Amino acid sequence: MNSQPSILVVDDDLHVLEVIEARLSSSGFQVCKASGVQEAIGILKDKKIDLIVSDMKMPGMGGMHLLKNVRSLVPGLPLIFLTAYGTIPDAVRAVKAGAVDYLVKPFDGRDLINKIRKILKNGYKSSAPGEIPYESKQSYFGESSVMKEIYGLVERIAASNVNILILGESGSGKEHIAHIIHQQSLRKGHPFVVVDCGSTPAGLLESELFGHVRGAFTQAIRDKKGLIETANRGTLFLDEIGNISPDMQIRLLRFLEDRKIRRVGDLQEIPVDCRIIAATNSDLLEDIKAGRFREDLYYRLRVVTLKVPRLRDRKEDIPLLARHFVDKFSESYENKAVELPSETIKWLCNYPWPGNIRELKNALEAGVVLCKNEVLSIDDLYLAGLPEVPYCASSKDKPLSLEEAECNAILHALKEAGGIQKSAAKLLGISRRAIHYKIKKYEIDLSKIR
Numbered sequence: 001m002n003s004q005p006s007i008l009v010v011d012d013d014l015h016v017l018e019v020i021e022a023r024l025s026s027s028g029f030q031v032c033k034a035s036g037v038q039e040a041i042g043i044l045k046d047k048k049i050d051l052i053v054s055d056m057k058m059p060g061m062g063g064m065h066l067l068k069n070v071r072s073l074v075p076g077l078p079l080i081f082l083t084a085y086g087t088i089p090d091a092v093r094a095v096k097a098g099a100v101d102y103l104v105k106p107f108d109g110r111d112l113i114n115k116i117r118k119i120l121k122n123g124y125k126s127s128a129p130g131e132i133p134y135e136s137k138q139s140y141f142g143e144s145s146v147m148k149e150i151y152g153l154v155e156r157i158a159a160s161n162v163n164i165l166i167l168g169e170s171g172s173g174k175e176h177i178a179h180i181i182h183q184q185s186l187r188k189g190h191p192f193v194v195v196d197c198g199s200t201p202a203g204l205l206e207s208e209l210f211g212h213v214r215g216a217f218t219q220a221i222r223d224k225k226g227l228i229e230t231a232n233r234g235t236l237f238l239d240e241i242g243n244i245s246p247d248m249q250i251r252l253l254r255f256l257e258d259r260k261i262r263r264v265g266d267l268q269e270i271p272v273d274c275r276i277i278a279a280t281n282s283d284l285l286e287d288i289k290a291g292r293f294r295e296d297l298y299y300r301l302r303v304v305t306l307k308v309p310r311l312r313d314r315k316e317d318i319p320l321l322a323r324h325f326v327d328k329f330s331e332s333y334e335n336k337a338v339e340l341p342s343e344t345i346k347w348l349c350n351y352p353w354p355g356n357i358r359e360l361k362n363a364l365e366a367g368v369v370l371c372k373n374e375v376l377s378i379d380d381l382y383l384a385g386l387p388e389v390p391y392c393a394s395s396k397d398k399p400l401s402l403e404e405a406e407c408n409a410i411l412h413a414l415k416e417a418g419g420i421q422k423s424a425a426k427l428l429g430i431s432r433r434a435i436h437y438k439i440k441k442y443e444i445d446l447s448k449i450r
Helices: 014-026 037-046 063-073 085-096 109-122 134-141 145-157 174-183 202-210 246-258 284-289 295-301 315-332 342-350 356-370 378-383 402-416 421-428 432-441
Strands: 006-010 030-034 051-055 079-083 101-104 164-167 192-196 235-239 275-280 304-307
Touching: 006 014, 006 037, 014 030, 014 109, 030 037, 037 063, 051 063, 051 109, 063 079, 063 085, 063 315, 079 109, 101 109, 145 174, 145 304, 164 174, 174 192, 174 235, 174 275, 202 246, 246 295, 284 295, 315 342, 315 356, 342 378, 356 378, 402 421, 402 432, 421 432
Parallel strands: 006 030, 006 051, 051 079, 079 101, 164 275, 164 304, 192 235, 235 275
Antiparallel strands: none
Protein backbone atom coordinates (compact mmCIF):
# COMPACT_ATOMS: atom_id res chain seq x y z
CA MET A 1 0.00 0.00 0.00
CA ASN A 2 1.54 3.32 -1.12
CA SER A 3 1.71 5.90 1.65
CA GLN A 4 2.91 8.76 -0.57
CA PRO A 5 0.59 11.80 -0.41
CA SER A 6 -1.43 12.28 -3.59
CA ILE A 7 -1.41 15.75 -5.16
CA LEU A 8 -3.85 16.86 -7.87
CA VAL A 9 -2.41 19.53 -10.19
CA VAL A 10 -4.89 21.55 -12.29
CA ASP A 11 -3.71 23.86 -15.10
CA ASP A 12 -4.77 24.44 -18.70
CA ASP A 13 -1.09 24.88 -19.71
CA LEU A 14 0.27 21.38 -20.41
CA HIS A 15 3.87 22.59 -20.09
CA VAL A 16 3.17 23.90 -16.57
CA LEU A 17 1.53 20.58 -15.68
CA GLU A 18 4.64 18.66 -16.76
CA VAL A 19 7.02 20.95 -14.87
CA ILE A 20 5.03 20.76 -11.62
CA GLU A 21 4.57 16.98 -12.01
CA ALA A 22 8.33 16.50 -12.38
CA ARG A 23 9.05 18.65 -9.32
CA LEU A 24 6.44 16.93 -7.12
CA SER A 25 7.36 13.41 -8.25
CA SER A 26 11.05 14.00 -7.49
CA SER A 27 10.00 15.13 -4.00
CA GLY A 28 8.18 11.88 -3.24
CA PHE A 29 4.56 12.77 -4.09
CA GLN A 30 2.08 10.88 -6.24
CA VAL A 31 0.71 13.23 -8.91
CA CYS A 32 -2.62 13.37 -10.75
CA LYS A 33 -3.04 15.91 -13.55
CA ALA A 34 -6.09 17.74 -14.89
CA SER A 35 -6.21 20.33 -17.67
CA GLY A 36 -9.48 21.86 -16.47
CA VAL A 37 -12.04 22.03 -13.68
CA GLN A 38 -14.39 19.35 -15.03
CA GLU A 39 -11.55 16.85 -15.38
CA ALA A 40 -10.38 17.71 -11.84
CA ILE A 41 -13.88 17.11 -10.44
CA GLY A 42 -13.96 13.71 -12.11
CA ILE A 43 -10.64 12.77 -10.49
CA LEU A 44 -11.86 13.92 -7.07
CA LYS A 45 -14.88 11.64 -7.39
CA ASP A 46 -12.74 8.59 -8.26
CA LYS A 47 -9.50 8.97 -6.30
CA LYS A 48 -8.31 9.92 -2.83
CA ILE A 49 -6.51 13.25 -3.08
CA ASP A 50 -4.56 14.81 -0.19
CA LEU A 51 -4.01 18.31 -1.65
CA ILE A 52 -4.75 20.32 -4.81
CA VAL A 53 -2.49 22.77 -6.64
CA SER A 54 -4.49 24.75 -9.21
CA ASP A 55 -4.12 27.67 -11.58
CA MET A 56 -6.43 30.55 -10.64
CA LYS A 57 -7.43 31.62 -14.16
CA MET A 58 -8.46 29.00 -16.71
CA PRO A 59 -10.73 29.10 -19.77
CA GLY A 60 -14.37 28.47 -18.91
CA MET A 61 -14.61 27.52 -15.26
CA GLY A 62 -11.80 28.97 -13.16
CA GLY A 63 -10.31 28.48 -9.73
CA MET A 64 -13.25 29.79 -7.72
CA HIS A 65 -15.56 27.30 -9.40
CA LEU A 66 -13.11 24.52 -8.54
CA LEU A 67 -12.93 25.71 -4.93
CA LYS A 68 -16.72 25.65 -4.65
CA ASN A 69 -16.85 22.05 -5.90
CA VAL A 70 -13.97 20.95 -3.68
CA ARG A 71 -15.72 22.28 -0.59
CA SER A 72 -18.86 20.40 -1.62
CA LEU A 73 -17.22 17.09 -2.61
CA VAL A 74 -14.34 16.88 -0.09
CA PRO A 75 -14.80 19.40 2.77
CA GLY A 76 -11.46 20.28 4.34
CA LEU A 77 -9.33 19.26 1.33
CA PRO A 78 -6.50 21.86 1.11
CA LEU A 79 -6.08 23.84 -2.10
CA ILE A 80 -3.17 26.08 -3.16
CA PHE A 81 -3.76 28.53 -6.01
CA LEU A 82 -1.18 29.62 -8.58
CA THR A 83 -1.88 33.13 -9.79
CA ALA A 84 -0.42 35.84 -12.00
CA TYR A 85 0.57 39.12 -10.40
CA GLY A 86 -2.45 40.93 -11.85
CA THR A 87 -4.93 38.50 -10.30
CA ILE A 88 -3.59 38.57 -6.73
CA PRO A 89 -6.86 40.18 -5.47
CA ASP A 90 -8.77 37.16 -6.83
CA ALA A 91 -6.40 34.79 -5.06
CA VAL A 92 -6.76 36.70 -1.78
CA ARG A 93 -10.54 36.47 -2.13
CA ALA A 94 -10.18 32.73 -2.71
CA VAL A 95 -8.10 32.32 0.45
CA LYS A 96 -10.76 34.19 2.40
CA ALA A 97 -13.35 31.82 0.91
CA GLY A 98 -11.51 28.68 1.99
CA ALA A 99 -8.32 28.11 -0.05
CA VAL A 100 -5.17 27.44 1.99
CA ASP A 101 -2.67 29.69 0.25
CA TYR A 102 -1.47 31.03 -3.11
CA LEU A 103 1.79 31.44 -5.00
CA VAL A 104 2.48 34.19 -7.55
CA LYS A 105 3.85 33.12 -10.95
CA PRO A 106 6.70 32.69 -11.67
CA PHE A 107 7.39 30.87 -8.41
CA ASP A 108 10.26 28.86 -7.00
CA GLY A 109 9.46 25.13 -7.07
CA ARG A 110 11.06 24.74 -3.64
CA ASP A 111 8.56 27.22 -2.20
CA LEU A 112 5.70 25.11 -3.52
CA ILE A 113 7.17 21.90 -2.07
CA ASN A 114 7.75 23.56 1.32
CA LYS A 115 4.16 24.87 1.42
CA ILE A 116 2.73 21.46 0.54
CA ARG A 117 4.81 19.66 3.17
CA LYS A 118 3.90 22.18 5.86
CA ILE A 119 0.18 21.95 5.06
CA LEU A 120 0.16 18.13 5.04
CA LYS A 121 2.23 17.98 8.24
CA ASN A 122 -0.23 20.26 10.06
CA GLY A 123 -3.22 18.23 8.86
CA TYR A 124 -4.89 21.38 7.53
CA LYS A 125 -8.69 21.61 7.63
CA SER A 126 -10.54 24.46 5.99
CA SER A 127 -12.93 24.89 8.90
CA ALA A 128 -12.01 23.18 12.12
CA PRO A 129 -14.73 22.29 14.66
CA GLY A 130 -15.59 25.31 16.75
CA GLU A 131 -14.26 27.75 14.14
CA ILE A 132 -16.78 29.57 11.97
CA PRO A 133 -15.86 29.50 8.25
CA TYR A 134 -14.91 32.92 6.87
CA GLU A 135 -17.75 32.83 4.33
CA SER A 136 -20.34 32.36 7.07
CA LYS A 137 -18.90 35.28 9.01
CA GLN A 138 -18.98 37.36 5.85
CA SER A 139 -22.47 36.46 4.74
CA TYR A 140 -24.37 37.01 7.98
CA PHE A 141 -22.02 38.39 10.60
CA GLY A 142 -19.82 41.09 9.07
CA GLU A 143 -16.93 42.87 10.70
CA SER A 144 -18.65 45.29 13.13
CA SER A 145 -17.68 45.06 16.80
CA VAL A 146 -21.15 43.89 17.86
CA MET A 147 -21.15 41.05 15.33
CA LYS A 148 -17.57 40.03 16.17
CA GLU A 149 -18.75 39.69 19.75
CA ILE A 150 -21.66 37.49 18.64
CA TYR A 151 -19.62 35.13 16.47
CA GLY A 152 -16.98 34.95 19.20
CA LEU A 153 -19.72 33.74 21.55
CA VAL A 154 -21.01 31.33 18.89
CA GLU A 155 -17.55 29.78 18.56
CA ARG A 156 -17.38 29.25 22.33
CA ILE A 157 -20.82 27.68 22.74
CA ALA A 158 -21.08 25.62 19.53
CA ALA A 159 -19.41 22.50 20.95
CA SER A 160 -21.57 22.47 24.08
CA ASN A 161 -25.15 21.18 24.44
CA VAL A 162 -26.66 24.23 26.15
CA ASN A 163 -30.03 25.54 24.97
CA ILE A 164 -29.79 28.87 23.14
CA LEU A 165 -32.30 31.67 22.65
CA ILE A 166 -31.67 33.96 19.65
CA LEU A 167 -33.40 37.34 19.71
CA GLY A 168 -33.73 39.70 16.77
CA GLU A 169 -35.98 41.23 14.15
CA SER A 170 -37.38 39.20 11.29
CA GLY A 171 -34.82 38.74 8.53
CA SER A 172 -31.80 39.48 10.72
CA GLY A 173 -30.28 36.02 10.23
CA LYS A 174 -31.41 34.11 13.33
CA GLU A 175 -31.94 30.81 11.51
CA HIS A 176 -28.61 31.11 9.70
CA ILE A 177 -26.80 31.65 12.99
CA ALA A 178 -28.59 28.62 14.47
CA HIS A 179 -27.48 26.55 11.50
CA ILE A 180 -23.86 27.69 11.93
CA ILE A 181 -24.00 26.64 15.59
CA HIS A 182 -25.26 23.22 14.50
CA GLN A 183 -22.57 22.87 11.83
CA GLN A 184 -19.82 23.70 14.34
CA SER A 185 -21.18 21.31 16.98
CA LEU A 186 -20.55 17.62 17.59
CA ARG A 187 -24.10 17.03 16.29
CA LYS A 188 -23.34 18.29 12.76
CA GLY A 189 -23.63 14.79 11.25
CA HIS A 190 -27.24 14.56 12.41
CA PRO A 191 -30.43 16.47 11.44
CA PHE A 192 -30.95 20.21 11.78
CA VAL A 193 -34.74 20.43 12.02
CA VAL A 194 -36.58 23.75 11.65
CA VAL A 195 -40.03 24.31 13.17
CA ASP A 196 -41.79 27.53 12.16
CA CYS A 197 -43.96 28.11 15.22
CA GLY A 198 -45.20 31.39 13.73
CA SER A 199 -46.85 29.97 10.61
CA THR A 200 -47.97 26.54 11.89
CA PRO A 201 -51.61 26.64 13.13
CA ALA A 202 -51.91 25.96 16.86
CA GLY A 203 -54.10 22.92 16.22
CA LEU A 204 -51.45 21.28 14.03
CA LEU A 205 -48.33 22.25 15.97
CA GLU A 206 -48.72 19.52 18.60
CA SER A 207 -48.87 16.80 15.92
CA GLU A 208 -46.00 18.42 13.98
CA LEU A 209 -43.76 18.54 17.04
CA PHE A 210 -44.68 15.34 18.86
CA GLY A 211 -46.12 13.18 16.08
CA HIS A 212 -49.22 11.00 16.35
CA VAL A 213 -50.36 7.40 16.08
CA ARG A 214 -52.92 6.06 13.66
CA GLY A 215 -56.47 6.81 14.78
CA ALA A 216 -55.48 9.57 17.22
CA PHE A 217 -57.87 11.90 15.33
CA THR A 218 -59.92 11.82 12.13
CA GLN A 219 -57.10 12.65 9.70
CA ALA A 220 -54.55 10.37 11.42
CA ILE A 221 -54.61 7.51 8.92
CA ARG A 222 -51.07 6.34 9.74
CA ASP A 223 -48.40 6.77 12.41
CA LYS A 224 -46.37 9.94 12.04
CA LYS A 225 -42.99 10.77 13.56
CA GLY A 226 -42.88 14.29 15.02
CA LEU A 227 -40.18 16.87 14.31
CA ILE A 228 -38.72 16.57 17.82
CA GLU A 229 -38.17 12.85 17.28
CA THR A 230 -36.78 13.56 13.80
CA ALA A 231 -34.15 15.83 15.40
CA ASN A 232 -32.85 13.01 17.62
CA ARG A 233 -29.06 13.39 18.11
CA GLY A 234 -29.22 16.62 16.12
CA THR A 235 -30.53 20.16 16.65
CA LEU A 236 -34.14 21.36 16.88
CA PHE A 237 -34.60 25.00 15.84
CA LEU A 238 -37.86 26.51 17.14
CA ASP A 239 -38.43 29.71 15.16
CA GLU A 240 -40.81 32.35 16.54
CA ILE A 241 -41.17 30.46 19.83
CA GLY A 242 -43.16 33.36 21.29
CA ASN A 243 -46.18 32.35 19.21
CA ILE A 244 -46.88 28.95 20.76
CA SER A 245 -50.05 28.42 22.80
CA PRO A 246 -50.11 28.01 26.61
CA ASP A 247 -50.88 24.28 26.23
CA MET A 248 -47.93 23.79 23.89
CA GLN A 249 -45.70 25.71 26.29
CA ILE A 250 -46.52 23.17 29.01
CA ARG A 251 -45.79 20.20 26.72
CA LEU A 252 -42.53 21.71 25.52
CA LEU A 253 -41.46 22.49 29.10
CA ARG A 254 -42.11 18.89 30.10
CA PHE A 255 -39.97 17.66 27.22
CA LEU A 256 -37.13 20.00 28.17
CA GLU A 257 -37.25 18.66 31.72
CA ASP A 258 -37.28 14.88 31.06
CA ARG A 259 -36.24 14.69 27.36
CA LYS A 260 -39.08 12.30 26.53
CA ILE A 261 -42.02 12.75 24.18
CA ARG A 262 -45.34 10.98 23.76
CA ARG A 263 -46.98 10.99 20.35
CA VAL A 264 -50.57 12.23 20.21
CA GLY A 265 -52.85 9.28 21.01
CA ASP A 266 -50.02 7.08 22.31
CA LEU A 267 -49.18 5.88 25.83
CA GLN A 268 -45.55 5.03 25.19
CA GLU A 269 -42.83 7.60 25.95
CA ILE A 270 -39.91 7.97 23.53
CA PRO A 271 -36.55 9.35 24.73
CA VAL A 272 -35.09 12.02 22.43
CA ASP A 273 -31.62 13.57 22.61
CA CYS A 274 -31.54 16.86 20.73
CA ARG A 275 -30.22 20.33 21.29
CA ILE A 276 -32.77 23.15 21.41
CA ILE A 277 -32.17 26.51 19.75
CA ALA A 278 -35.14 28.86 19.89
CA ALA A 279 -35.62 32.25 18.24
CA THR A 280 -38.13 35.08 18.39
CA ASN A 281 -38.65 38.68 17.37
CA SER A 282 -41.01 39.16 20.33
CA ASP A 283 -40.18 40.68 23.72
CA LEU A 284 -40.61 37.55 25.83
CA LEU A 285 -40.10 39.42 29.10
CA GLU A 286 -43.08 41.62 28.25
CA ASP A 287 -45.02 38.50 27.26
CA ILE A 288 -44.19 36.98 30.66
CA LYS A 289 -45.46 40.08 32.44
CA ALA A 290 -48.65 39.96 30.37
CA GLY A 291 -49.14 36.27 31.17
CA ARG A 292 -48.67 35.15 27.56
CA PHE A 293 -45.45 33.20 28.09
CA ARG A 294 -44.32 30.93 30.92
CA GLU A 295 -41.39 32.22 32.91
CA ASP A 296 -40.09 28.70 33.68
CA LEU A 297 -40.05 27.84 29.96
CA TYR A 298 -38.23 31.09 29.20
CA TYR A 299 -35.41 30.25 31.60
CA ARG A 300 -35.19 26.71 30.24
CA LEU A 301 -34.77 28.05 26.71
CA ARG A 302 -32.36 30.89 27.41
CA VAL A 303 -29.36 29.21 29.03
CA VAL A 304 -27.40 31.40 26.60
CA THR A 305 -28.94 34.39 24.81
CA LEU A 306 -27.74 35.87 21.52
CA LYS A 307 -29.13 39.27 20.54
CA VAL A 308 -28.83 39.91 16.80
CA PRO A 309 -28.84 43.64 15.97
CA ARG A 310 -30.87 45.21 13.18
CA LEU A 311 -28.95 45.73 9.95
CA ARG A 312 -29.48 49.50 10.16
CA ASP A 313 -27.72 49.47 13.54
CA ARG A 314 -24.53 48.04 12.00
CA LYS A 315 -24.25 49.95 8.75
CA GLU A 316 -20.48 49.41 8.64
CA ASP A 317 -21.22 45.78 7.69
CA ILE A 318 -23.38 46.68 4.68
CA PRO A 319 -20.54 47.16 2.11
CA LEU A 320 -19.01 43.78 3.04
CA LEU A 321 -22.38 41.99 3.04
CA ALA A 322 -23.36 43.62 -0.26
CA ARG A 323 -20.11 42.58 -1.93
CA HIS A 324 -20.54 39.04 -0.64
CA PHE A 325 -24.09 38.68 -1.97
CA VAL A 326 -23.26 40.27 -5.33
CA ASP A 327 -20.31 37.88 -5.79
CA LYS A 328 -22.46 34.94 -4.74
CA PHE A 329 -25.29 35.73 -7.16
CA SER A 330 -22.90 36.60 -9.99
CA GLU A 331 -21.46 33.11 -9.64
CA SER A 332 -24.89 31.47 -9.26
CA TYR A 333 -26.21 33.05 -12.46
CA GLU A 334 -22.86 32.56 -14.22
CA ASN A 335 -22.47 36.29 -14.80
CA LYS A 336 -19.20 38.15 -15.00
CA ALA A 337 -18.13 39.86 -11.78
CA VAL A 338 -20.66 42.65 -11.10
CA GLU A 339 -19.28 46.02 -10.05
CA LEU A 340 -20.72 47.90 -7.05
CA PRO A 341 -20.05 51.61 -7.60
CA SER A 342 -19.41 53.84 -4.56
CA GLU A 343 -22.71 55.71 -5.07
CA THR A 344 -24.62 52.40 -4.95
CA ILE A 345 -22.80 51.38 -1.76
CA LYS A 346 -23.63 54.78 -0.24
CA TRP A 347 -27.31 54.35 -1.13
CA LEU A 348 -27.33 50.86 0.41
CA CYS A 349 -25.79 52.22 3.61
CA ASN A 350 -28.40 55.00 3.85
CA TYR A 351 -31.43 52.77 3.27
CA PRO A 352 -33.02 51.60 6.59
CA TRP A 353 -33.52 47.91 5.61
CA PRO A 354 -36.71 47.19 7.57
CA GLY A 355 -36.44 43.60 6.31
CA ASN A 356 -32.81 43.38 7.47
CA ILE A 357 -30.38 40.96 5.79
CA ARG A 358 -33.17 39.05 4.04
CA GLU A 359 -34.30 42.24 2.29
CA LEU A 360 -30.72 43.18 1.37
CA LYS A 361 -30.04 39.72 -0.02
CA ASN A 362 -33.24 39.62 -2.10
CA ALA A 363 -32.72 43.15 -3.45
CA LEU A 364 -29.15 42.40 -4.53
CA GLU A 365 -30.15 39.12 -6.18
CA ALA A 366 -32.71 40.98 -8.27
CA GLY A 367 -30.17 43.76 -8.91
CA VAL A 368 -27.59 41.30 -10.25
CA VAL A 369 -30.17 39.82 -12.63
CA LEU A 370 -31.43 43.24 -13.81
CA CYS A 371 -28.18 45.22 -14.06
CA LYS A 372 -26.62 46.14 -17.40
CA ASN A 373 -22.95 45.93 -18.38
CA GLU A 374 -22.07 44.19 -15.08
CA VAL A 375 -22.56 47.44 -13.10
CA LEU A 376 -25.21 47.45 -10.34
CA SER A 377 -26.67 50.95 -10.21
CA ILE A 378 -29.18 52.61 -7.89
CA ASP A 379 -31.76 52.39 -10.70
CA ASP A 380 -31.36 48.61 -10.66
CA LEU A 381 -32.30 48.62 -6.97
CA TYR A 382 -35.42 50.65 -7.78
CA LEU A 383 -36.31 48.06 -10.44
CA ALA A 384 -35.75 45.37 -7.80
CA GLY A 385 -38.60 46.91 -5.79
CA LEU A 386 -36.86 49.21 -3.31
CA PRO A 387 -38.39 52.70 -2.88
CA GLU A 388 -36.96 55.50 -5.00
CA VAL A 389 -36.10 57.62 -1.94
CA PRO A 390 -33.06 57.30 0.31
CA TYR A 391 -33.53 57.11 4.06
CA CYS A 392 -33.25 60.30 6.09
CA ALA A 393 -33.52 60.15 9.88
CA SER A 394 -35.05 63.54 10.62
CA SER A 395 -35.51 63.23 14.34
CA LYS A 396 -33.27 61.84 17.06
CA ASP A 397 -35.93 62.34 19.71
CA LYS A 398 -38.50 59.88 18.43
CA PRO A 399 -38.31 57.05 15.92
CA LEU A 400 -40.08 57.67 12.61
CA SER A 401 -41.85 55.17 10.42
CA LEU A 402 -40.33 54.60 6.99
CA GLU A 403 -43.14 56.60 5.35
CA GLU A 404 -42.65 59.52 7.77
CA ALA A 405 -38.93 59.56 7.05
CA GLU A 406 -39.60 59.42 3.31
CA CYS A 407 -42.13 62.26 3.45
CA ASN A 408 -39.82 64.44 5.55
CA ALA A 409 -36.92 63.81 3.16
CA ILE A 410 -39.06 64.96 0.23
CA LEU A 411 -40.28 68.06 2.10
CA HIS A 412 -36.71 68.97 3.03
CA ALA A 413 -35.52 68.59 -0.57
CA LEU A 414 -38.43 70.65 -1.92
CA LYS A 415 -37.69 73.46 0.54
CA GLU A 416 -34.02 73.40 -0.45
CA ALA A 417 -35.03 73.58 -4.12
CA GLY A 418 -37.59 76.35 -3.61
CA GLY A 419 -40.44 74.03 -4.53
CA ILE A 420 -38.97 73.10 -7.93
CA GLN A 421 -39.62 69.39 -8.40
CA LYS A 422 -36.82 68.80 -10.92
CA SER A 423 -34.21 70.29 -8.58
CA ALA A 424 -35.59 68.43 -5.55
CA ALA A 425 -35.51 65.15 -7.45
CA LYS A 426 -31.87 65.80 -8.32
CA LEU A 427 -31.05 66.46 -4.67
CA LEU A 428 -32.66 63.17 -3.69
CA GLY A 429 -31.10 61.19 -6.54
CA ILE A 430 -34.47 60.10 -7.93
CA SER A 431 -36.41 60.68 -11.15
CA ARG A 432 -38.93 63.49 -11.75
CA ARG A 433 -41.58 60.83 -12.23
CA ALA A 434 -40.79 59.37 -8.82
CA ILE A 435 -40.96 62.68 -6.94
CA HIS A 436 -44.18 63.62 -8.70
CA TYR A 437 -45.70 60.32 -7.56
CA LYS A 438 -44.49 60.80 -3.97
CA ILE A 439 -45.85 64.36 -3.81
CA LYS A 440 -49.29 63.04 -4.79
CA LYS A 441 -48.97 60.10 -2.39
CA TYR A 442 -48.22 62.30 0.64
CA GLU A 443 -50.58 65.10 -0.51
CA ILE A 444 -47.81 67.70 -0.29
CA ASP A 445 -49.07 71.23 -1.02
CA LEU A 446 -46.40 72.81 -3.24
CA SER A 447 -47.99 76.26 -2.95
CA LYS A 448 -47.11 76.40 0.76
CA ILE A 449 -43.50 75.49 0.04
CA ARG A 450 -43.02 78.04 -2.73
